């Protein structure tokens with residue numbers, strides 16, 4: 383069942399046209415890779431989905447409902463979560479503080495409101511367990527965690543908003559090799575819960591291993607929409623570079 387449907391979305395920044403009538407869809411429980419060269423328009427398209435940017439033309443629906451008139455806050459409440467590459471974590475704070483940042487559960491003691499730390503810790507732990515994420519300690523500052531562990535905290539935080547769609551921007555780019563599999567497993571966990579995932583990534587091996595489908599943007603156009611089980615690295619790379627420049631393709635393959 384279609385969760386997100388993007389139809390003919392266009393966007394220009396002043397005289398610079400960045401997206402030209404892009405179509406893309408995501409089903410419930412589907413992981414879709416969004417790939418393309420630097421400047422192809424991936425982030426811009428996703429920022430239009432979250433409401434950070436306004437589309438010049440086109441339509442976007444979530445569960446069949448038009449969302450282009452909704453604010454970023456409303457879209458978040460409707461179930462769209464984006465995890466940015468910088469993760470936006472408070473490095474000095476522990477796991478539960480990060481998971482509940484800005485919306486800490488309260489309790490009343492002698493008529494006064496206090497942050498309910500016990501509830502925060504319990505619910506944070508439950509979210510980590512639900513994901514199957516491995517963290518050294520829930521009460522340590524997340525700045526002391528590895529990149530993969532920090533990514534787990536950001537995903538756990540997104541889950542507490544009960545998302546229908548999670549958009550992840552380069553979640554594995556900064557990770558040590560042995561940590562990448564852990565993050566890909568978290569993506570599989572989101573999928574198994576019926577959550578739709580859009581994975582923006584330059585790491586094509588990761589994209590090929592975890593997605594169901596791959597949408598390739600090339601100079602602001604959806605150049606390919608590939609079923610992952612039926613494609614391969616060469617086909618994806620050739621769609622990214624437009625099928626012509628195979629030296630460029632080889633360089634990509636080496637990076638992937």
Ligand SMILES: Nc1ncnc2c1ncn2[C@@H]1O[C@H](COP(=O)(O)OP(=O)(O)OP(=O)(O)O)[C@@H](O)[C@H]1O
Pocket residue numbers: 395398400418419420421422423424425426427
């Ligand atoms: N706020 C903005 N104002 C003007 N131009 C912008 C703005 N945001 C993006 N662009 C331009 O739009 C084009 C697409 O950028 P975008 O960041 O969407 O590409 P991308 O595919 O996400 O690239 P990358 O892989 O490098 O992150 C680029 O030419 C970029 O310079």
